Every structure is written in C-alpha cells, then in structure tokens.
Amino acid sequence: MDVRPDTDTGGNIFSPTQQLTTMAEAEQVWTTAAMEAAQPCDVIEIDEDALGDSAAVADQDAGGLSSGGRPADGDGDGQDAQAADVETLGYAYPPPFTRYENFADYSLWPYRTVGKLFFKQGGSSFVCSASSIGGCAIITAGHCVHQGNDSPGGWATDVIFVPAYKDGNAPFGQWPANYLVTRTQWYRNGIPKGLSEDIGGAVLHRQGGRTISERVGFLGFAWNWKREQHWHSMGYPAAAPFDGRRMQICASSYAYDGSVGATPNPVGAGNDLTGGCSGGPWVWQFGTGNYVNGVNSYRRSTHPLELYSPYFGDAAKSLFDTIRAGTC
Numbered sequence: 001m002d003v004r005p006d007t008d009t010g011g012n013i014f015s016p017t018q019q020l021t022t023m024a025e026a027e028q029v030w031t032t033a034a035m036e037a038a039q040p041c042d043v044i045e046i047d048e049d050a051l052g053d054s055a056a057v058a059d060q061d062a063g064g065l066s067s068g069g070r071p072a073d074g075d076g077d078g079q080d081a082q083a084a085d086v087e088t089l090g091y092a093y094p095p096p097f098t099r100y101e102n103f104a105d106y107s108l109w110p111y112r113t114v115g116k117l118f119f120k121q122g123g124s125s126f127v128c129s130a131s132s133i134g135g136c137a138i139i140t141a142g143h144c145v146h147q148g149n150d151s152p153g154g155w156a157t158d159v160i161f162v163p164a165y166k167d168g169n170a171p172f173g174q175w176p177a178n179y180l181v182t183r184t185q186w187y188r189n190g191i192p193k194g195l196s197e198d199i200g201g202a203v204l205h206r207q208g209g210r211t212i213s214e215r216v217g218f219l220g221f222a223w224n225w226k227r228e229q230h231w232h233s234m235g236y237p238a239a240a241p242f243d244g245r246r247m248q249i250c251a252s253s254y255a256y257d258g259s260v261g262a263t264p265n266p267v268g269a270g271n272d273l274t275g276g277c278s279g280g281p282w283v284w285q286f287g288t289g290n291y292v293n294g295v296n297s298y299r300r301s302t303h304p305l306e307l308y309s310p311y312f313g314d315a316a317k318s319l320f321d322t323i324r325a326g327t328c
Helices: 023-029 032-037 184-189 193-197 212-216 314-324
Strands: 012-014 044-046 052-054 064-066 097-101 114-121 124-134 137-140 157-163 175-183 200-204 220-223 230-235 248-259 267-270 281-284 291-295 298-300 306-309
Touching: 012 184, 012 314, 023 157, 023 175, 032 124, 124 157, 124 200, 124 212, 124 230, 124 314, 137 212, 137 291, 137 314, 157 200, 157 212, 175 184, 175 314, 184 193, 200 314, 220 314, 230 291, 248 306
Parallel strands: 044 298, 220 291
Antiparallel strands: 012 175, 052 248, 064 220, 097 248, 114 124, 114 157, 124 137, 137 200, 157 175, 175 200, 230 248, 230 281, 248 267, 267 306, 281 291, 298 306
16 A cells, blocks of 8 residues: 555545664664653543533444454455354443453464554653554554654654563564554544544554564454443553553443544443553453454543443444555
C-alpha cells in the first residue's frame, strides 16, 4: 500500500514512516529499563457532563468473522466462519466481571498474540496494549497511536510491539512499526466524539523475513455482530494497583451503551483495568474462535468498574482491512 502521511483513505488516516526498522535498533531505544520506566497511557476518563448513558440497543444483522491462526498456520488469510450469537440482558452499574492474572504460559496461542505497545509522545515514553491480527498488522486504541488533536504532530513515534511481554522480558523480540493508522473520526475530533472510533493500528516491519503473525500467530476479527456478547478483555494495566509486568484478563458481558455525541454508540462492560491496558483486545469466543471484537478505550470518571470499547462495525472493519493490506 502506498502510504501518504495524514491522508484520509476511506475514513482511515496514516502516519509518516517510523524511524526504527530492526529489532537491534529498537533494543537500543527500548532497553529493559526504558520499557519498565514507560508511563501507562491513561485509560481515557470522561466527566459525567460530557457523557451519558443510552438505553437504546441497536440490533445488527448477522456479522462477519475472519478467523485467527496459530504460528504454524503461517500468515494464512482468515477463513469465513459461523458462530452462535450470545445473548445477555445487560446490567446496571456496577456491571459484573471476573478479573484474573494470566497464569497460563504466555508462549501459548492465543496469549502470545497479545503484548505491550511502547511509544513516545511529547518527549515522554508511554505504554499501551495491542494484539496481532494477521499479516504485519496489530490493532490497538486510536489514542495509543495519535493524540486525537487534528494535528500531524499528534502521531506517536518510536513505536514497538512486544508480544507476550512478561516481567520485563520480550521472548519474541521487539517489533518496530513501519507506520501507524487510525480512524479519521478519532484523529479529527478526539474526546468525546472521536471515541466512537477510538481504534488504531500499526503495520510492523518484518524481522528475519517473517511477519509478526508468522512469528506469534494472530487473533480472528468479528464485526457487525449484536452488542449483547461476552468478552475476555486482555491487556497490561500499569497504573495502580497493577504494575504492568503481567497480563490481566477481565471476563464480562455487555452491560450498556455509551453516548459520546457520535455514532455508533460505544459498548460498555464491567472492567477495572487501569492505564496501560488501553488498546488491549476484547476477545469474543475466547478459547474457541478467539475473535477481536473491541479494544479497551475509556470509562466514565465516576465509574471505575466499567470500560467501553468502540462498537466494531463497518468502521472497524475498514481499519482492519487497511492495516491487514499494509506493506511491511
């Protein structure tokens, strides 16, 4: 794909080419000490005056699925699949959830597809979460790749993805980004209206001739499904009471819609993960289909036990197609 910085293509907008290209270059910038010193990129918190709840739930037609793959599957393009829809009734605040540390082997699929995203903005170092979705692509939150300030200077720099990060270790290496992509809605509008499409991603450089998905595998992708689902939200919260050294998982179901002054309305569920988890995937049918169907985005400032994701509809699918087609 011919990437022209800050050009809007189908509602997606591209960053300039990043500077780091190899793991060796990345390791010079992102030493173990530098990674551990990176500040957690805050989960966006919105004042009650800026956001409200919406009781309306928009039913969707049967959505699309693109399946993930283990590393042994190579870069295989996702196959269409069918899956049973999950129905819940929604919940009032605080919605229920179960949060636990990932005690499984991080080198196993699908855990190895999830990792930490390190980057710099405004002279400071930050960390978010992200996941591999096929080819050279990873997906995260829009606010992890751009400040949402309608400016070419808002892009993150020195971006690397570290899959299966644990206790300061990078077992599969550091994967530098070639370029970044976010939705123009987030780029132009930021908080609050841009939160309806607070989705971003990166196209990573190959390392040793291999793509990130050939190295660690990739998650599937689900879009235009009903909002009433059950997810496993994954990420690396680094703000108290967490320290960012271990992967945390929140299992929860649809609670309610959010309202940000733009459509589609975001989707809310129970979750107490903190800064650093931003961009981590909401995995639908965890352990079977393993489809990304959301990303950690924002919460209301007076509601610490919830988290919202943009609804994954046509906009999310457009971003997915764009980064999956990216040149690395």
